[in-house]
Amino acid sequence: MNGSNGYKTKQRDLILNYMTAHRDAHVTVGGISEHLANHGTPIGTATIYRQLEKLVEQGLVRKYTVDSATCACFQYVEPDRKCHEHFHLKCERCGKLIHLECSFVGELASHVHKEHGFEIDPLRTVFYGVCRECSELSEKLPAGKEENNE
Numbered sequence: 001m002n003g004s005n006g007y008k009t010k011q012r013d014l015i016l017n018y019m020t021a022h023r024d025a026h027v028t029v030g031g032i033s034e035h036l037a038n039h040g041t042p043i044g045t046a047t048i049y050r051q052l053e054k055l056v057e058q059g060l061v062r063k064y065t066v067d068s069a070t071c072a073c074f075q076y077v078e079p080d081r082k083c084h085e086h087f088h089l090k091c092e093r094c095g096k097l098i099h100l101e102c103s104f105v106g107e108l109a110s111h112v113h114k115e116h117g118f119e120i121d122p123l124r125t126v127f128y129g130v131c132r133e134c135s136e137l138s139e140k141l142p143a144g145k146e147e148n149n150e
Helices: 010-021 029-038 045-057 103-116 132-140
Strands: 061-065 072-076 087-091 097-100 126-129
Touching: 010 029, 010 045, 010 072, 029 045, 045 061, 045 072
Parallel strands: 087 126
Antiparallel strands: 061 072, 087 097
C-alpha cells in the first residue's frame, strides 16, 4: 500500500511517467489515453481520471483549466517548485506551458490587489503568446512561409 492514498499500481506508474516526461505541457486525459494506447498500454479514461485525482491529492500533479472552462488539464509538479506561487506562459504554436518565475509579475499581482482590490489567482492565470523557440524558428523561415505544426 502506498500511504493512505491507495496502492501503487502499474497504471499509476505509466501515468506518472507520462506526466514527468511532459512536465512543460498542459496534459489532458484524452492526450494521456491516446499516448498510452499508441504505445501498447491502453488505460480507460475513468482509470486515468481516478489516478490523476490521486496524484493531485498527493501533490505530485496540479489540476487547472487552460483554454476552456470545460477541459481539465494536469501538470506534473516539480518537488522543489511551488507551482501555486507563480503564473504560466502558454505558447500558442507548440503548446508548451512555461513556469513564469519573475518578480515583476508578483509586483503586478500586488499592484492589482492594492490599487484595484482584486486578487489574481495564479492557478488560473495563463499568459498566451509565442515561446522563444517558436519565435526563433519563425525568424529563420523565409518570408511568407509559416511552420505547420500539425
